[in-house]
Amino acid sequence: MNGTPRTPRHLLASLLLAVVLPAAAQNQLGMDIVGDDDAAFGLLISNWMEDEQSRLFAPGFIEEKPETLDPWMLDMHLQALDAVGPAPRAAAGR
Amino acid sequence: MIRWLAGLLLCLSLHSPALDAAGGTAQRLESIKQHALALNTLSLSNPRRFSTDTIVLLVHGNRTHRPRHLRIWLNGETWFDYHYGDAEGRDLQSGSSQFLGIAPLPAGSHTVRVELQLEAQRAGRPEAVTLREQAQVPLSAWPRGLSIELGSGPTGLAQLQIRPQAAGAQLLRAAEHALAMGLPGRALSILQTLAQFSPGLTQDPRHTLLMGRALRAWGLDAAAEGMFAQLSAGRATDAQQAEARLQAAELALRQQKLDAAQRYLDWPDKRWSPEQLALARILENRLLLAQGRVADASAKVPEQAPPLRIYNLAVAMLAAGQATAGAQLLERIGREVAVDAQAVAVRDLANLKLGYWLLDQRQAESAGKVFDRVSAGSPQHANALLGRGWAALAALEAGNSPDIKDDGLRPRFIQRIDSIMQGMDGKDGRRKKARDAAILDAIEAWSTLRDLDPMEQAVQEAMVAIPYVLGQLGQDQRAIEYGDQAIARLDALRAGLSRIYTRSIKGQLVDAEELSAAAWPPQRLAWRQWTSTTPWWTAAVPEVPLDAHMRHLLTDGETLRILHNMSVLREAEAMVRGAAESPDLSLRANQLLGRIQSERGLQQRALNRYIWTWLDRHGTHTTRYLIMARLIVGQIRSRQARP
Numbered sequence: 107m108n109g110t111p112r113t114p115r116h117l118l119a120s121l122l123l124a125v126v127l128p129a130a131a132q133n134q135l136g137m138d139i140v141g142d143d144d145a146a147f148g149l150l151i152s153n154w155m156e157d158e159q160s161r162l163f164a165p166g167f168i169e170e171k172p173e174t175l176d177p178w179m180l181d182m183h184l185q186a187l188d189a190v191g192p193a194p195r196a197a198a199g200r
Numbered sequence: 201m202i203r204w205l206a207g208l209l210l211c212l213s214l215h216s217p218a219l220d221a222a223g224g225t226a227q228r229l230e231s232i233k234q235h236a237l238a239l240n241t242l243s244l245s246n247p248r249r250f251s252t253d254t255i256v257l258l259v260h261g262n263r264t265h266r267p268r269h270l271r272i273w274l275n276g277e278t279w280f281d282y283h284y285g286d287a288e289g290r291d292l293q294s295g296s297s298q299f300l301g302i303a304p305l306p307a308g309s310h311t312v313r314v315e316l317q318l319e320a321q322r323a324g325r326p327e328a329v330t331l332r333e334q335a336q337v338p339l340s341a342w343p344r345g346l347s348i349e350l351g352s353g354p355t356g357l358a359q360l361q362i363r364p365q366a367a368g369a370q371l372l373r374a375a376e377h378a379l380a381m382g383l384p385g386r387a388l389s390i391l392q393t394l395a396q397f398s399p400g401l402t403q404d405p406r407h408t409l410l411m412g413r414a415l416r417a418w419g420l421d422a423a424a425e426g427m428f429a430q431l432s433a434g435r436a437t438d439a440q441q442a443e444a445r446l447q448a449a450e451l452a453l454r455q456q457k458l459d460a461a462q463r464y465l466d467w468p469d470k471r472w473s474p475e476q477l478a479l480a481r482i483l484e485n486r487l488l489l490a491q492g493r494v495a496d497a498s499a500k501v502p503e504q505a506p507p508l509r510i511y512n513l514a515v516a517m518l519a520a521g522q523a524t525a526g527a528q529l530l531e532r533i534g535r536e537v538a539v540d541a542q543a544v545a546v547r548d549l550a551n552l553k554l555g556y557w558l559l560d561q562r563q564a565e566s567a568g569k570v571f572d573r574v575s576a577g578s579p580q581h582a583n584a585l586l587g588r589g590w591a592a593l594a595a596l597e598a599g600n601s602p603d604i605k606d607d608g609l610r611p612r613f614i615q616r617i618d619s620i621m622q623g624m625d626g627k628d629g630r631r632k633k634a635r636d637a638a639i640l641d642a643i644e645a646w647s648t649l650r651d652l653d654p655m656e657q658a659v660q661e662a663m664v665a666i667p668y669v670l671g672q673l674g675q676d677q678r679a680i681e682y683g684d685q686a687i688a689r690l691d692a693l694r695a696g697l698s699r700i701y702t703r704s705i706k707g708q709l710v711d712a713e714e715l716s717a718a719a720w721p722p723q724r725l726a727w728r729q730w731t732s733t734t735p736w737w738t739a740a741v742p743e744v745p746l747d748a749h750m751r752h753l754l755t756d757g758e759t760l761r762i763l764h765n766m767s768v769l770r771e772a773e774a775m776v777r778g779a780a781e782s783p784d785l786s787l788r789a790n791q792l793l794g795r796i797q798s799e800r801g802l803q804q805r806a807l808n809r810y811i812w813t814w815l816d817r818h819g820t821h822t823t824r825y826l827i828m829a830r831l832i833v834g835q836i837r838s839r840q841a842r843p
Contacts, residue, residue, distance in 0.1 A: 171553075172511075172514065172515040172518055172526075172530070172553040172557075173515060174512045174515050174516070175508055175511055175512055175515075175546065175549070177508055177542075178417070179757055179760070179761075180508065180542060180545060180546070181542065181721075182721060182722065182760045182764065183545075183579075183755060183757065183760065184541050184542065184545055185721050185722040185723070186722045186727070186754055186755040186760055187579065187755055188722065188723070188724045188725070189719060189722035189723055189724065189725065189726045189727040189728075189754070190727050190728065190730075190731045190750075190751045190754055190755060191725050191728045191731065191733070193652070193653060193751060194653065194732065194733050194734055194735040194736075195651055195652060195653075195735060
């Protein structure tokens with residue numbers, strides 16, 4: 107993973123990662139780490155998401171900031187959607 | 201007019217800083233376009249070049265029949281064989297003309313045979329009609345034209361005629377058709393050719409407006425602005441002057457030429473139509489914002505203003521700190537009845553952006569209602585559903601713990617879920633009931649996303665948020681079911697993206713020239729063969745097909761820009777190939793052809809690099825969500841395993 111600590115806060119998160127990951131989660135990840143602390147769960151997640159957007163309010167990564175629309179590009183985008191056809195979709199309720 | 205344009209373009213091209221390959225993409229392309237147009241103008245003014253050539257047009261004057269297929273034989277040899285797309289056929293049916301090309305027909309008599317397949321509606325059903333015509337056509341000196349004219353006979357039946365002429369007005373319509381079909385380079389070339397047939401028509405304001413629009417669509421903003429500026433001061437109708445002023449002002453604003461924009465908008469007579477007045481008001485406000493006169497800008501724009509322009513004004517207002525005014529404009533667009541696909545797209549986007557802005561302002565209830573206005577099936581729908589779920593949770597939080605401190609360590613949506621769970625320990629039955637209802641509301645919105653393509657980030661986030669919320673509620677079994685499904689899909693996607701990345705390194709995934717030549721501008725289902733139609737994520741053991749990413753990549757703005765650049769290069773090449781036939785221009789034309797070829801390589805390499813970055817970015821995001829899903833499931837299992 108690209109998780110090199112860059113700030114004291116991230117360093118703290120990395121240290122916590124090494125001691126608090128639950129055993130079952132450790133198995134899921136295939137990592138050799140011991141410890142258990144539910145309260146620190148968020149820290150672990152944060153450690154894996156080291157970029158500026160990881161701490162945004164909902165949603166986690168998606169940032170919906172308005173940007174100026176170019177009419178030509180919008181038309182091309184709509185035509186491109188038409189050119190690739192309807193998106194595949196699972197039957198409802200699966 | 202044409203000589204003026206040639207002079208301007210030559211002047212621009214000679215002073216272009218991008219005559220070598222070291223310039224930026226935009227500069228290099230601009231230089232190529234300027235040179236191609238200038239060479240085309242010069243070659244058209246040399247009659248020797250056309251000693252053996254004839255312009256051929258299809259003049260469509262029948263509103264009940266739509267062209268499907270056209271074949272033309274000249275002196276027994278097939279010269280033209282073309283299948284019409286829906287959009288192209290519709291535009292021709294409305295009374296357009298089509299420039300078919302320059303045929304190798306010198307002065308003299310020639311045998312011309314035409315077969316035109318048409319489609320008409322009879323009692324609500326499509327009916328195929330094939331018309332055939334043959335004629336011995338006498339052609340005189342250059343400029344020579346040949347028209348295939350589709351009209352209506354006395355009984356209303358479609359009728360074909362072959363005439364040895366091409367009128368300037370027909371060429372003007374052919375240029376309009378090319379522009380409407382997204383081929384501005386061809387439109388410019390036709391307008392330049394028109395000068396040979398009807399020199400007087402080039403002084404017509406309709407010609408100048410069309411030239412300005414085509415230059416703008418071809419990305420030559422300065423030349424387009426020059427055209428419109430000329431018309432705004434010349435002899436034209438009020439409507440034409442008004443359009444020219446608005447177009448010039450918008451181009452000047454785009455180029456940050458604020459004084460020029462001010463001049464175009466300062467029209468002493470102000471004879472705007474209601475629609476033009478609305479657009480002028482919007483441009484005036486954008487100018488005020490660009491000038492830093494934020495307090496003077498107003499969100500009050502007339503009703504007739506187009507939604508896209510209002511949207512852009514709203515964005516400018518938000519960026520300038522006029523958040524309330526910007527949000528009001530978004531709200532206005534978001535409630536409008538949309539009349540076409542573009543208006544629907546702008547309305548959906550306005551509602552999405554407004555919804556997230558309201559979430560940031562802690563107006564969760566309003567945000568939820570705004571998200572509900574986004575059309576099902578629109579490209580914004582997945583993000584709107586995700587926002588809808590967050591709005592349901594945030595509404596609960598607003599009455600619970602309004603001050604959530606960002607501890608800077610957890611993703612904020614996890615913090616938000618945690619904060620809602622805290623302080624709801626079950627002692628207060630009413631609050632617990634409200635909490636459960638809000639969570640169910642959120643899960644309902646997010647659950648819909650499970651049916652959609654996990655390549656979309658909103659889908660990935662919902663797949664992870666659902667088990668986290670359920671786990672916090674103590675519904676461990678359901679949380680594990682959702683979590684396991686998320687892990688299976690995200691794991692498969694991660695492996696699939698990795699395979700696609702490896703394949704992209706070994707060889708190019710998308711041949712930009714092939715794709716652009718197949719259909720540019722994009723046409724209905726024209727790229728279907730390159731995209732996956734399988735909902736791979738629903739399989740018991742999901743496996744990502746190697747073309748799973750193509751739908752997302754082909755509708756991405758940067759990919760579209762590069763495909764468009766390829767189309768521009770093709771149009772420029774067609775112009776320069778004509779000029780290369782003139783002995784005195786061949787050296788320069790061949791040099792330019794070399795640059796065009798080299799630019800194609802640069803564009804393809806830019807696309808390859810973009811695809812690698814795109815795959816890497818999606819791979820990283822998928823990995824992060826996968827880790828979150830594994831942690832969530834692992835934590836719940838760990839909790840269950842405790843004595």
